[in-house]
Amino acid sequence: MAAIEIDGLTKRFGDVVAVDDLELRVEEGEIFGFLGPNGAGKSTTIDILLDFIRPTEGIVTVLGHDAQTEGETVRRRTGVLPDGYHVYDRLTGRQHLEFALEMKAVDEDPMALLERVRIADAADRKAGGYSKGMRQRLVLAMALIGDPDLLVLDEPSTGLDPNGAREMREIIRAENERGTTVFFSSHVMEQVEAVCDRVAIIDQGRLVAVDTIDGLRDATETGETLYVYTTELTDEIVDRVLELDGVGSASITEGRLRVTVDGVSKFAVLHAIDADVVPIQDFTVVESSLEDLFVRYTNDEQEVAE
Ligand SMILES: Nc1ncnc2c1ncn2[C@@H]1O[C@H](COP(=O)(O)OP(=O)(O)OP(=O)(O)O)[C@@H](O)[C@H]1O
Numbered sequence: 205m206a207a208i209e210i211d212g213l214t215k216r217f218g219d220v221v222a223v224d225d226l227e228l229r230v231e232e233g234e235i236f237g238f239l240g241p242n243g244a245g246k247s248t249t250i251d252i253l254l255d256f257i258r259p260t261e262g263i264v265t266v267l268g269h270d271a272q273t274e275g276e277t278v279r280r281r282t283g284v285l286p287d288g289y290h291v292y293d294r295l296t297g298r299q300h301l302e303f304a305l306e307m308k309a310v311d312e313d314p315m316a317l318l319e320r321v322r323i324a325d326a327a328d329r330k331a332g333g334y335s336k337g338m339r340q341r342l343v344l345a346m347a348l349i350g351d352p353d354l355l356v357l358d359e360p361s362t363g364l365d366p367n368g369a370r371e372m373r374e375i376i377r378a379e380n381e382r383g384t385t386v387f388f389s390s391h392v393m394e395q396v397e398a399v400c401d402r403v404a405i406i407d408q409g410r411l412v413a414v415d416t417i418d419g420l421r422d423a424t425e426t427g428e429t430l431y432v433y434t435t436e437l438t439d440e441i442v443d444r445v446l447e448l449d450g451v452g453s454a455s456i457t458e459g460r461l462r463v464t465v466d467g468v469s470k471f472a473v474l475h476a477i478d479a480d481v482v483p484i485q486d487f488t489v490v491e492s493s494l495e496d497l498f499v500r501y502t503n504d505e506q507e508v509a510e
Contacts, residue, residue, distance in 0.1 A: 205232055205268055206229045206230060206231055206232070206265070207230045207231060207232045207233075207234070207266070207267060207353070207354055207385035207387075208228065208229070208230040208236075208253065208264075208265070208266055208354070208385075208387060209228075209229050209230075209263075209264070209265040209266075210226050210227060210228040210229070210249070210253075210262070210263075210264050211227060211262055211263045211264070211265075212225055212226075212227065212261060212262040212263065213225070213226040213227075213249070213252065213259055213261070213262035213263075213264060214226070214259065214260045214261040214262055214409075215245070215248050215249075215252060215257070215259050215260050215409075216260045221408075221409050222245045222248040222409055223245040223248050223249055223252070223259075223409045224245075224408065224409035224410045225261075225262075225410070226245075226249065226262070226406070226409070226410070226411055227411065228404055228411065228414065230385065230387060230402075231385075232385050233380070233383065233385055234385055234386070234401045234402060235376065235377070235380050235385075235386040235388060235399055235400045235401050236385070236386065236387050236388065236400060236401065236402055236403070236404070237388050237389075237390065237396030237397075237399075237400035237402070237403035237404070238250075238387060238388065238389040238390070238403075238404055238406070239389070239390055239391070239393060239396050239403055239404065239405050239406070239498065240389075240391060240405060240406040240407055240502070241391050241407060241502050242391055243408075244391070244406045244407050244408065244409065244502075245406055245408070245409040246358070246389040246391075246406065247287060247358060247389075248409075249406075250284075250356055250358055250387075250389060252264055252271065253266055253271055253278070253282075253356065253387075254266075254271070254275070254278065254279055254282065254284065254356070255271050255272055255275030255278065255279070258272065259272075266278040266282065266354065267281050267282070267353055267354055269281075280350070281352055281353045281354060282352050282353070282354045282355070282356055283344075283347030283348055283349075283350075283352035283354070283355045283356070283384075284347055284355075284356045284357075284358075285340070285343055285344050285347050285355070285356070285357045285358060285360055286343075286358050287358040287359050287362075289339075289340070289343040291331040291334070291339045291342055291343065292331060293330060293331055293332030294330055294332060295330065295331055296327065296328050296329060296330055296331065297318055297323055297326055297327045297328070297329065297331060297334070297338075297342050297345075298314050298315070298318065298327040298328055300331060300342055300345075300346060301314035301317055301318065301345060301346060301349075302314055304346040304349055305349060308349055308350060310349050310350050312349060312350075314327070315327060317345040317346075317348055317349065318342075318345055320345065320348060320375070320378070320379070321341035321342070321344050321345040321348070321375055322341065322371065322375065323338050323341050323342060323345070326338060335368070336363055336364065336368070337364050337365075337368035337371065337372070340360065340364070340372070341371075341372070341375065344357075344360075344375070348379070351382075351384075352384060353383075353384060353385065354384065354385045354386075354387065355376075355379060355384050355385070355386045355387070356387045356389075357376070357386065357387070357388045357389065358389050359389055359390055359391070360372055360376070360388065360390075361373075361390060361392065361395040362390070362391075362392075369395060373395075373398055373399040376388065376399055377399065388400060393494050393495045393497075393498040394494075394495060397417055397494050400417065401416065401417075402414065402415065402416050402417075403415065403416075403417060403420060405498060405501050405502070407501065407502040412501045412502070413501055417494065420494055420497055421494060421497075428464070428465055428470055428489050428490065429462060429463070429464050429465075429489070429490045430461075430462070430463040430464075430465060430470055430473065430474065430487055430488070430489055430490075431457070431460045431461070431462055431463075431487060431488045431489075431490065432460060432461040432462075432463060432474070432477060432484055432486075432487045433460055433461075433484070433485045433486040433487065434461055434477075434482045434483065434484055434485060435482060435483045435485060436482055437456055437459070437460075437461060437482075439456075441461070441481055441482050442454050442455060442456060442461065444480075444481045445461065445463060445477055445481055448473060448476045448477065448480070448481070449468060449472070449473075449476070450465055450466055450467055450468030450469075450472060450473050451463055451464070451465065451466075451473060452464040452465060452466040461477075463477075470489060474487060
């Protein structure tokens with residue numbers, strides 16, 4: 205069964221089309237990345253999944269329930285870490301959980317929940333003194349009450365330092381291993397890439413790609429990019445490099461020679477440049493990044509729209 209099934213979803217706010225005929229299927233047990241630049245329609249889609257807002261058109265099914273007619277069941281089985289969340293500065297972590305458990309009439313151990321998000325040692329400290337990452341994890345602990353089948357995380361890594369983001373990813377993975385499907389929205393490819401099984405990229409409300417991380421990587425420029433520092437750099441040198449075997453592209457970028465290599469060893473290309481074209485002083489190698497792909501997909505879409 206699909207954990208989330210979105211079929212022909214459109215949401216208009218007056219003249220603004222926030223979501224445009226979106227089709228998406230998230231399988232049970234996946235960590236699914238929902239990626240798009242600011243304003244792409246991510247929050248709107250999440251709000252529709254949880255029936256906080258109603259679609260203009262389309263059908264959304266969450267955990268086998270129609271999001272619109274069975275919104276309450278969907279929300280009961282889903283844990284949500286919203287983009288804008290709030291903690292009470294004067295309450296401790298433990299008090300937050302005790303309060304949330306009472307509200308939901310669930311009998312669980314607050315400490316076990318705090319342990320799952322790795323802030324049990326701060327259970328009796330006031331949340332006002334927590335770091336941003338700890339506050340966020342406290343809200344996540346409240347979302348974990350009742351062992352949800354689906355976790356919806358809206359921009360969970362935004363504003364966290366690299367350690368905080370890594371810790372968040374580890375917690376997400378651990379929850380996923382307990383059997384929870386995770387729907388993870390972000391506008392930063394790097395954060396999604398590190399944790400998700402599959403990724404959908406949306407832009408201006410439209411789906412522009414959906415694939416595994418490896419599949420997306422295959423769709424990017426294959427191979428690697430070399431940045432080569434040479435004793436001399438002219439258009440003629442670039443033309444000569446372009447003629448070498450295995451060179452996909454060559455150009456001058458920020459005073460360096462930028463070369464993409466296809467199907468041959470980068471050392472063969474470097475050797476040929478050094479021996480036949482121009483002496484090499486130094487070089488760096490950069491793996492083609494998914495961030496580049498993301499920028500390309502979303503920029504291309506903008507060009508199409510313009
Ligand atoms: N209540 C609303 N009324 C009018 N326009 C809205 C409303 N909510 C969202 N929009 C518009 O819909 C589009 C999609 O917004 P949405 O918040 O879903 O994007 P997002 O991908 O979540 O962006 P962000 O990463 O900035 O949160 C934007 O153009 C936004 O201005």
